[in-house]
Amino acid sequence: MTKLESIRTAVNNVQFNRFRFWLQMFFFVLLVYGGFFAIELGKHLPTFACGYNKELRGGMCYLMTLQHQLEWPWQKLFSVAGLTVLTSVGIFFLWFIALNKGWCGFVCPVGTIQDWITSLRRWTGIRYSRYSWGQFQWLMQIKYVLLALMLLIPLGIGGGWFNNDLKSPFCMICPGRTIIPMFGADFSQLSIDFSSKVNMTMTVLGLSVTGLFFIGAFVKKRFFCFYCPMGALHYLFSKPALLRLKKEGSKCTRCGDCFRVCDQEIKIIADDVTRKEIMTDDCIMCLKCVAACPEPGALKATFAGIPIFESTEEGFIKRMKKGHTDVK
Amino acid sequence: MKRTALFVVGWALFQGVYADTLWLSETPPPKRSAENVQLAQPLMEHDHAQHQPMLQTVSSVQATSATAAAGVKKHKHGGGAEVDADGEVVADNTHSGKKQVWMRGGDDPRGAKHLSGVQGTLTLLSQEGALPSVALAEDKGLSTAKLDLPDLGFYNAYWMQNMDHGGMLHVQVAKAELLHGTCCSKGVDDEEVAKPIINVKAPLELVREHYPDEGLFTRIVSGDKVNFTVFSFGLPVAGAKVTMISHKGWQNTQTSDADGRVSFIMIRDYYPSWLEFKKRFKQSYLMTADLQVPSQVTLDGVTYKSAYYNSTLAGSYYPSPHDYRSYAWGLGIGLFVIVFGGLAVYLYRRRRLKPYQEARIDDKA
Ligand code: SF4
Ligand code: SF4
Numbered sequence: 001m002t003k004l005e006s007i008r009t010a011v012n013n014v015q016f017n018r019f020r021f022w023l024q025m026f027f028f029v030l031l032v033y034g035g036f037f038a039i040e041l042g043k044h045l046p047t048f049a050c051g052y053n054k055e056l057r058g059g060m061c062y063l064m065t066l067q068h069q070l071e072w073p074w075q076k077l078f079s080v081a082g083l084t085v086l087t088s089v090g091i092f093f094l095w096f097i098a099l100n101k102g103w104c105g106f107v108c109p110v111g112t113i114q115d116w117i118t119s120l121r122r123w124t125g126i127r128y129s130r131y132s133w134g135q136f137q138w139l140m141q142i143k144y145v146l147l148a149l150m151l152l153i154p155l156g157i158g159g160g161w162f163n164n165d166l167k168s169p170f171c172m173i174c175p176g177r178t179i180i181p182m183f184g185a186d187f188s189q190l191s192i193d194f195s196s197k198v199n200m201t202m203t204v205l206g207l208s209v210t211g212l213f214f215i216g217a218f219v220k221k222r223f224f225c226f227y228c229p230m231g232a233l234h235y236l237f238s239k240p241a242l243l244r245l246k247k248e249g250s251k252c253t254r255c256g257d258c259f260r261v262c263d264q265e266i267k268i269i270a271d272d273v274t275r276k277e278i279m280t281d282d283c284i285m286c287l288k289c290v291a292a293c294p295e296p297g298a299l300k301a302t303f304a305g306i307p308i309f310e311s312t313e314e315g316f317i318k319r320m321k322k323g324h325t326d327v328k
Numbered sequence: 329m330k331r332t333a334l335f336v337v338g339w340a341l342f343q344g345v346y347a348d349t350l351w352l353s354e355t356p357p358p359k360r361s362a363e364n365v366q367l368a369q370p371l372m373e374h375d376h377a378q379h380q381p382m383l384q385t386v387s388s389v390q391a392t393s394a395t396a397a398a399g400v401k402k403h404k405h406g407g408g409a410e411v412d413a414d415g416e417v418v419a420d421n422t423h424s425g426k427k428q429v430w431m432r433g434g435d436d437p438r439g440a441k442h443l444s445g446v447q448g449t450l451t452l453l454s455q456e457g458a459l460p461s462v463a464l465a466e467d468k469g470l471s472t473a474k475l476d477l478p479d480l481g482f483y484n485a486y487w488m489q490n491m492d493h494g495g496m497l498h499v500q501v502a503k504a505e506l507l508h509g510t511c512c513s514k515g516v517d518d519e520e521v522a523k524p525i526i527n528v529k530a531p532l533e534l535v536r537e538h539y540p541d542e543g544l545f546t547r548i549v550s551g552d553k554v555n556f557t558v559f560s561f562g563l564p565v566a567g568a569k570v571t572m573i574s575h576k577g578w579q580n581t582q583t584s585d586a587d588g589r590v591s592f593i594m595i596r597d598y599y600p601s602w603l604e605f606k607k608r609f610k611q612s613y614l615m616t617a618d619l620q621v622p623s624q625v626t627l628d629g630v631t632y633k634s635a636y637y638n639s640t641l642a643g644s645y646y647p648s649p650h651d652y653r654s655y656a657w658g659l660g661i662g663l664f665v666i667v668f669g670g671l672a673v674y675l676y677r678r679r680r681l682k683p684y685q686e687a688r689i690d691d692k693a
Contacts, residue, residue: 129673129677178662188649190658191653191654191655191658192657193607193652193653194652194653194654194657195605195606195607203658207658208661208665210662210665211663211664211665211669212665212669215665215673216669219673
C-alpha cells in the first residue's frame with residue numbers, strides 16, 4: 001500500500017463523530033472566543049459568527065453586513081458606493097466556495113449548539129421527531145421566505161418605506177443574537193426593548209424564536225438549520241464550490257442508512273440513484289451520510305475534484321463496532 | 329464725569345463677559361435659526377500683542393454685521409444638518425472623522441445661541457500631540473470650524489481668549505472633546521483610548537474621565553456617574569467651582585477636591601410619552617468651571633495682579649437602557665415559549681401514540 005493509499009484508508013476509517021465533534025469545537029472557540037486571541041476573520045463569514053458578540057467574536061456573520069449595507073439610502077446604494085456591496089458579496093463568495101455548505105455542518109456555532117442539545121436529548125433517552133413528507137415539503141420553503149424578507153426589508157428601509165427600527169430584521173429574530181453573546185457573559189440581548197412598537201415586536205419575536213430554538217433543537221436534530229436563510233443564500237452560490245458531496249448511484253443499494261442518519265431528513269440522498277451531485281438546499285454537508293454508508297464509493301466528499309472522504313465497507317464496520325449512534 | 333462714565337461702560341462690558349458662557353458645540357443650528365443667531369458680545373479692545381485672538385471689537389462687529397445678517401438669511405434657506413425640534417442632531421456622526429463645531433453663547437445647552445463674529449483659532453490635540461490649528465470661519469453667518477480627525481480616537485479642540493481688565497487677567501477656554509469613533513472595529517486598546525488628553529497650555533481645563541472599558545462607541549446615559557478633573561496648566565487644581573447643566577437646564581455645582589476631581593450623576597430629564605420616546609435621543613450637557621487666582625500670575629511674559637479663568641466643555645448623553653429594556657419580560661417570554669412549546673410537543677406525541685395492543689392467537693381454535 002502506498003503512503004497515499006494508507007492515508008486515504010485512515011481517513012475513510014476515521015471515527016467520524018469524534019472527529020467532527022472536535023472540529024466543531026475548534027471552530028466554535030475560533031468564532032466565539034477568537035477575539036480573545038486577537039483573531040479577526042472579517043465581516044463576511046458565511047456562518048453565524050454573531051456580530052452581537054462584540055468583544056469576543058473571531059469574525060462576523062455576513063448576514064449582518066449584508067443587511068447593514070442594503071439599509072443604505074438608495075442614493076448611496078445605487079451609486080459608486082454600491083460597489084462596496086458587490087465587493088462584500090465577492091469576499092463572502094471566496095470564503096464560501098472553500099467549504100460550501102460545510103460551513104453549516106462543521107463551522108456554524110449555532111449548528112454546533114444544536115448538536116450539543118441533541119447530545120443532551122440522547123443522554124436523556126427521549127426520542128427525536130421527524131417531519132412527515134408533507135410537512136417537509138412546505139416547511140422547506142420558509143428559509144426562502146426569510147431570505148426574501150431579509151433582503152427586501154433593509155432595501156425598504158433605505159428607500160424610506162419602513163421604519164428605521166426594523167434595521168437588521170433577521171438579526172432581530174436570529175437565535176444567534178440572543179444565545180452566542182451569552183458565551184461571553186453578555187446577557188443584554190435577553191431583554192425586551194420597549195422603546196417603540198417595532199422594537200418591542202422584534203425583540204418579543206426574537207425571544208420567542210429563541211424559546212422555539214431550544215425546544216425545537218431538543219426534539220428535532222438541527223431544527224433551526226431547516227429554516228436558516230444563510231443556508232438558502234449558500235445554495236444560490238454553491239455551484240462553483242470546491243467541497244462537494246457526490247453519489248455513485250450504481251454502487252447504491254438503497255439501504256437507507258444515509259437517510260436515517262441525516263439530521264436534515266434529506267430523502268433523495270438514499271432514493272436518488274441517478275444524480276451525481278447529490279447536495280440539496282437543505283443539506284448542511286455534515287458528511288454523516290458518507291460515514292454511515294456501507295457501500296464502497298457510493299457516497300463521497302471531494303475537494304476540487306479530489307476525493308477526500310468516501311464510504312467504505314471497512315470504515316463502516318469499524319464505526320459500527322464503536323457504536324455508531326447517529327440514528328438515535 | 330468722563331472718567332465715571334468710562335468706568336460704568338467698562339464695568340458693564342466686564343459683567344457682560346462674565347455673564348456670557350462661551351462654548352464649543354457639535355450641534356449644528358436648527359434649520360430655521362435666523363432668530364437664533366446672535367452676534368458675539370462686543371468686548372473691550374485687548375491691550376497685549378501676545379493675547380489670544382479675541383471676539384470682534386465693537387467696530388469690527390458693526391462692520392461685519394451686514395455680512396452676518398446676509399449669511400443668516402442664506403442659512404435660513406440653505407438647509408444644513410438635520411436637527412430635531414429640541415435642537416439636537418438626528419444623524420449620528422460618531423463614525424466620521426470629519427467634524428464641525430460651532431461657537432455658542434449662553435448656559436442653556438438646548439437653546440444657547442449659535443454665535444457669529446467670533447474670531448480665533450482652535451488648537452487641536454490628539455493622544456499623539458498637537459495637530460495643525462484651525463481658524464474659526466463664518467459659515468452661513470455663524471462662527472464655526474471644520475476639523476479633520478485623521479485616525480480613530482479622541483481629540484480635544486480648544487478656543488482660548490485672554491483679556492486684561494485693568495490688571496486682572498481673564499481667560500476663557502471653550503473646549504470640545506471630539507470622537508472619531510467606531511462601533512465595529514476590534515483591536516481598540518481601551519486603556520490607550522481612556523488616557524486623558526491634557527493641554528498644559530490651558531489655564532483651566534475640564535477633562536472627563538473615560539470609563540475603563542469606554543472604547544470608541546460608548547455613550548453616556550442618564551443615571552451614569554460621570555467624573556471630571558479640573559486642570560490648570562496640566563496640573564489638577566482644587567477649589568474650582570464646576571457646574572453641570574443638563575439638557576433641560578438642571579444645574580448642580582460642586583467644588584473640585586484636592587485631586588481636582590468632581591463627580592456628577594447624569595440626571596434623567598427626558599420624559600416623553602411612550603409613542604414619542606426615542607432611545608437614541610441625544611441630549612447635551614454643558615460643564616463650566618471657574619477659578620479665581622487672587623495672587624500675581626504671569627502669562628505669555630505679562631504679569632497680572634490676579635486672574636480669573638473659566639472653562640467650558642459640552643458633551644452628550646442618551647436615555648438609559650433601564651428606561652426601556654426589560655429582562656424580566658424577555659426571560660418571561662423565552663421561558664413561556666419553552667414551557668408551552670415543550671408541553672405542546674409532549675401532548676402532540678401522546679396523541680399520536682398508538683395504544684399497546686396484544687394479539688393473542690388461540691392455538692386450539
Ligand atoms: S447508505 Fe449508501 S448504499 Fe445506503 S442508500 Fe445511502 S448511499 Fe445508498
Ligand atoms: S445529506 Fe448527508 S451531508 Fe447533507 S445533511 Fe444529510 S447527512 Fe449531512
